[in-house]
Structures are given as C-alpha cells and as structure tokens.
Amino acid sequence: MEFGPNLIIALIEGSVQAAVLTLIAVGLSLVFGVMRVVNVAHGEFFMLGAVLAWAVASFVGGHPAVSFILALIIAPLLVGILAAAADILILKRINYDPENTIVATIGILYIIQQMTLITYGPDARPVEPPFNHRFSIPWFEYTEQGYSMYWPWGLGTTSYKLFVVAAAVAVIVLLWLAISRTKAGLMMRATQLDRDMAQSFGIPVDRVNAIVFGVGAALAALGAVLIVPIQQAHYLMGGEPLLLAFIVVIIGGLGSLPGTIVAAVFIGLSDGIISIFFAPTLAKILSTLLVAFVLIFRPQGLFGKAVR
Amino acid sequence: MLVLDKINAGYGSAQILRDVSLEAKPGEILCLFGRNGAGKTTIMKAIMGLVRTTAGVITLGGQNISRLRADQIPKCGIGYIPQGRRLFSELTVEENIEAGLLVSNGGQVVKQRVLDMFPPLKSRLDQQAGTLSGGEQQMLATARALAIEPKVLLLDEPTEGLQPSMIEQIRNVVVQMRDEGVAVILVEQRVDAVLSIANRVTFIENGYSRETLNASVLNSDKSLLDKYVGV
CATH class of the missing domain: 3.40.50.300 (P-loop containing nucleotide triphosphate hydrolases)
Structure with missing residues (x-):
C-alpha cells in the first residue's frame, strides 16, 4: 500500500488509541490534580473495567449490544465504588501522605491484580462488539486522465472503532461541562486550589476526594469497556496503559486537564503512526524519551504551572 | 455568642x-x-x-x-476572611462568591447584596480572582465570607x-x-x-x-x- 492510505490507517488506529488513552489519563490527572495522589493502581482499575465488561457480557448473554450497554454502565460504576471505598478505607487513613499513598496504591495494584488472577484466571478473553460493520475508505491516484478515486485493498475501518472515538469525545465534553458548570465541579476545583479554604466554605473535602478517586477510576474502567471488544480482557493488561497515562500526564502537566487531553491525543496518534510505519516498541521508546526531555527542559509539563 | x-x-x-x-x-x-x-x-x-x-x-x-x-x-x-485573603485564585470572581453561597443557599438575593457592598466587583465577575488588585482581592475575600450570611x-x-x-x-x-x-x-x-x-x-x-x-x-x-x- 502507498504512503497515503497507510497514513490514513495509522491515523484511525491512533485516534482509537488516543481516545481510550485520553479517558485513562484524564482520570489519573483528575486524581492527582484534586487529591495530589499518584495513583499507581490506576492501570488495575482499567483492567478491572475490562474484566467486568467480559463478566457482564458472559452473564447477560443475548444480543451483544444489550450486554455492552449494561457493561458500559455496570463496570465503571462498580470500579468507581471500589475506588471510593479504597480512598475512604486506605488513602484517607494515611492522610494522603505523598510517599505513603504511592506505597498504598502499589499494594492496591497487587491486590486487584492477584484477586483477578485467582477469580478470572490467566486467559485473555474477548468481548463481542455491539456492532462492527466494516467499510472501505477510498483513496485518490493520479493517472493520465487526472485524479481518479479507487478503493485500495486493506484501507478501511469498522463502525465500532469510530464509535469508540465518538464516545470518548462525548464523555470528555460531559466531564468538562460537569467540572466547569456544576456545583459539584465548583467544589472539586475549590478543593484542588485550597483544601483548607474549601472546608472553610462548607465543602466536605473528604467526600470530594472519595468521589474524585471513584470518578478517576471509573473513567479508566470506561476506557477499558470501550477497548475490550478490540483488545480482549486480561489480568495483566493494566501495565501498559498506566505507563502511557503517566507519560501523557507528565507531558501535559500534572493536574492540568487541557494539557492531559492534548498530550493524550498527541501520544495516541504518534503511537499509532510510528507503530504502523516502524514498530510499536519504537513508539514506546520515543514516548519515554519525550518524557525525559520534558522533565529536563520543562518539568511542569507543557500546560502545567511552574512551582515557585 | x-x-x-x-x-x-x-x-x-x-x-x-x-x-x-x-x-x-x-x-x-x-x-x-x-x-x-x-x-x-x-x-x-x-x-x-x-x-x-x-x-x-x-x-x-x-x-x-x-x-x-x-x-x-x-x-x-461562621464566616472567615483569612490572612493573605486566600482566594480561589484560578476561579472567577463570581465562582468565588458562589463558593460562599454553597453554605447559605442564599442564591441570587444574597449574591446581589454582597455585590452591592462592593460595586467594583460587579464589572469583574468573569475575571480570575488571582488577577485582581490587592484591594479588589480583599473586597472579594470579604464578599465571599459575607455570602455565607x-x-x-x-x-x-x-x-x-x-x-x-x-x-x-x-x-x-x-x-x-x-x-x-x-x-x-x-x-x-x-x-x-x-x-x-x-x-x-x-x-x-x-x-x-x-x-x-x-x-x-x-x-x-x-x-x-x-x-x-x-x-
């Protein structure tokens, strides 16, 4: 295939990856921004979302669309409740001490991972997409008669992949509206800016923390439910998204939601393009190198504010 | 008391x-x-x-x-105006006052009342609190606390x-x-x-x-x- 059609495929695959990565990274960034907690267990909440999606699909049966819609609701909800409980029972009790929360979330990571291994097993299991129409994409070539349209073999995508991108965009827009236009969002932003003053204006910051930790984990789980019809659910699938989410959050600026979104789109697209034209490993190497450069030359990230 | x-x-x-x-x-x-x-x-x-x-x-x-x-x-x-004002600096003037209203549930009436006490804030409702002058910030810190009633x-x-x-x-x-x-x-x-x-x-x-x-x-x-x- 020529360069042009290959680039289109790379952009589509990159967009799907960017969409899911945005959901995961925004969850991680939200938790750090409001709570100042580096959640090492975030990838496991992603994995748990995928496994629960499989469990719901297997339990419900019937038309894939029905079980998928139920999974979209149930998996993020359960993962969010689990994360909020982990916040109340563990993180709050260690007063969100930065070092201790890292150790605690590593503990949560292993508990979730090993419990999943015990109950779900080591196999990768597929979830059927609710719809999956494949369609071809036309391309243009220059001939003696001028430009003409043709259908290159292999240049196409599925309706489900486009749905994943659209769904992620819709969720991010809704989240943005919730944070910027609602009373709950105001409480969240006030807590992020000054925890003591937030309390002095009646904002229950412990409850805000539990909700934010739950919402952050639910976003990761939602990303997993969306991707699991493409990737399959596996108990070790949380590692790579966690690494990519950290890369995105560091490049975008810790706690900056606009920065996180821009960086997720950039990393997702570049990952897709480099993986298609070169190798997936090279994409990860370049992303990690970019993080190193950001940490050296702009430690606060592209959109973060320097600490004076 | x-x-x-x-x-x-x-x-x-x-x-x-x-x-x-x-x-x-x-x-x-x-x-x-x-x-x-x-x-x-x-x-x-x-x-x-x-x-x-x-x-x-x-x-x-x-x-x-x-x-x-x-x-x-x-x-x-109990309303509190702390030393150094400690406004929610990245929120707008209006959002800072609304933070005070979270407690009182006083709505538009209370909001209008505190704004009437500090008229210069009325024209700056959409401005980020951190970009106000020192005097305006003190007005806002006071208005925010008074919004609690x-x-x-x-x-x-x-x-x-x-x-x-x-x-x-x-x-x-x-x-x-x-x-x-x-x-x-x-x-x-x-x-x-x-x-x-x-x-x-x-x-x-x-x-x-x-x-x-x-x-x-x-x-x-x-x-x-x-x-x-x-x-």
Whole structure:
C-alpha cells in the first residue's frame, strides 16, 4: 500500500488509541490534580473495567449490544465504588501522605491484580462488539486522465472503532461541562486550589476526594469497556496503559486537564503512526524519551504551572 | 455568642494556644491584639476547625462546635476572611462568591447584596480572582465570607497591604456587619486602623489570652498597647 492510505490507517488506529488513552489519563490527572495522589493502581482499575465488561457480557448473554450497554454502565460504576471505598478505607487513613499513598496504591495494584488472577484466571478473553460493520475508505491516484478515486485493498475501518472515538469525545465534553458548570465541579476545583479554604466554605473535602478517586477510576474502567471488544480482557493488561497515562500526564502537566487531553491525543496518534510505519516498541521508546526531555527542559509539563 | 473556654491547640506536637478564653457577642467588634507569633491566627484557625483543639471547648449559641469537622463549622454561621485573603485564585470572581453561597443557599438575593457592598466587583465577575488588585482581592475575600450570611465573622489582618481608601471601605463594611448584629472578631497588627471601631479588645501573648478591656479604655490609656503590642 502507498504512503497515503497507510497514513490514513495509522491515523484511525491512533485516534482509537488516543481516545481510550485520553479517558485513562484524564482520570489519573483528575486524581492527582484534586487529591495530589499518584495513583499507581490506576492501570488495575482499567483492567478491572475490562474484566467486568467480559463478566457482564458472559452473564447477560443475548444480543451483544444489550450486554455492552449494561457493561458500559455496570463496570465503571462498580470500579468507581471500589475506588471510593479504597480512598475512604486506605488513602484517607494515611492522610494522603505523598510517599505513603504511592506505597498504598502499589499494594492496591497487587491486590486487584492477584484477586483477578485467582477469580478470572490467566486467559485473555474477548468481548463481542455491539456492532462492527466494516467499510472501505477510498483513496485518490493520479493517472493520465487526472485524479481518479479507487478503493485500495486493506484501507478501511469498522463502525465500532469510530464509535469508540465518538464516545470518548462525548464523555470528555460531559466531564468538562460537569467540572466547569456544576456545583459539584465548583467544589472539586475549590478543593484542588485550597483544601483548607474549601472546608472553610462548607465543602466536605473528604467526600470530594472519595468521589474524585471513584470518578478517576471509573473513567479508566470506561476506557477499558470501550477497548475490550478490540483488545480482549486480561489480568495483566493494566501495565501498559498506566505507563502511557503517566507519560501523557507528565507531558501535559500534572493536574492540568487541557494539557492531559492534548498530550493524550498527541501520544495516541504518534503511537499509532510510528507503530504502523516502524514498530510499536519504537513508539514506546520515543514516548519515554519525550518524557525525559520534558522533565529536563520543562518539568511542569507543557500546560502545567511552574512551582515557585 | 461565640465562646472559647480554655482552649489549647497547636500544630503537631507544637502547642501554640494555652488556656485561651474569649467571648464574641452579637453586635460587637472584638479585636485581638498581640505581637507576631502570639497565636492570633491560630485562634482563628482553631475556631474554624482547621487546627484541632486538644483541650477546652468552643461554643456557638450554647452548641459545642469544637468537635465538628472543619466543613461543618461554616454551616453554623461562621464566616472567615483569612490572612493573605486566600482566594480561589484560578476561579472567577463570581465562582468565588458562589463558593460562599454553597453554605447559605442564599442564591441570587444574597449574591446581589454582597455585590452591592462592593460595586467594583460587579464589572469583574468573569475575571480570575488571582488577577485582581490587592484591594479588589480583599473586597472579594470579604464578599465571599459575607455570602455565607454569617452570625460570626472572623477577619485576620484585613488591612494588610491596602491603601487608606480601601482600609476605610473595609472598616465601613465591618461596622455595617456589627450594626446588623453580627459578632465580629478582628485580628489586626495596625492598632490605629481598627481601635476606633472596636468595642472590646483582648490581648494575646505567647499563646495565652491576657486582659480583655473596653476599647474606650485603650483610647484614653495607651500603656497596655505598649505592653502587649509595642516593640
């Protein structure tokens, strides 16, 4: 295939990856921004979302669309409740001490991972997409008669992949509206800016923390439910998204939601393009190198504010 | 009436307040005077629940509030204007006022009322609080606290870094609150700026509450000011 059609495929695959990565990274960034907690267990909440999606699909049966819609609701909800409980029972009790929360979330990571291994097993299991129409994409070539349209073999995508991108965009827009236009969002932003003053204006910051930790984990789980019809659910699938989410959050600026979104789109697209034209490993190497450069030359990230 | 009865409080193992007792009555301004580090700001934080008390009792209208969570204190009707204003700097002027309204649920009526007290804020509702001038920030910090519709108002160094005209405006609002029956506790280093509006003065020294006097006594005899505030 020529360069042009290959680039289109790379952009589509990159967009799907960017969409899911945005959901995961925004969850991680939200938790750090409001709570100042580096959640090492975030990838496991992603994995748990995928496994629960499989469990719901297997339990419900019937038309894939029905079980998928139920999974979209149930998996993020359960993962969010689990994360909020982990916040109340563990993180709050260690007063969100930065070092201790890292150790605690590593503990949560292993508990979730090993419990999943015990109950779900080591196999990768597929979830059927609710719809999956494949369609071809036309391309243009220059001939003696001028430009003409043709259908290159292999240049196409599925309706489900486009749905994943659209769904992620819709969720991010809704989240943005919730944070910027609602009373709950105001409480969240006030807590992020000054925890003591937030309390002095009646904002229950412990409850805000539990909700934010739950919402952050639910976003990761939602990303997993969306991707699991493409990737399959596996108990070790949380590692790579966690690494990519950290890369995105560091490049975008810790706690900056606009920065996180821009960086997720950039990393997702570049990952897709480099993986298609070169190798997936090279994409990860370049992303990690970019993080190193950001940490050296702009430690606060592209959109973060320097600490004076 | 807000009553502090033999309060002990501090940060970690460092005890700052020792047996602090004072009363703030509705419709009066109680000034806390003392040198830097005497414990005045810690008293404010202890009332707001931001510093845990280790002994003693704080009551408001007879209700013990010393064991309430910090976010429950403002719901009892205590408004706080901290030292350095501590606005939500990245939120807009309007959002800062709405943060105050979270407690009172007063809605548009209360919002309009506090904006009428500080007309310059009306044209800056969409501006980020951190970009306001010092005087405007103090207006906003005061407006935000008044949006709670407080029964008790705590002000910590409200004139710090302000020009005289702005100090006058803040003083007028404090007097207006007092005249409306609010109990005001005012911490201030600049004795001259607030003594004329104070009803009573409590001196704080090394974490202890010392004498409490009518302000009129101090207006005629400055020797106690030299003793507790002079350098």
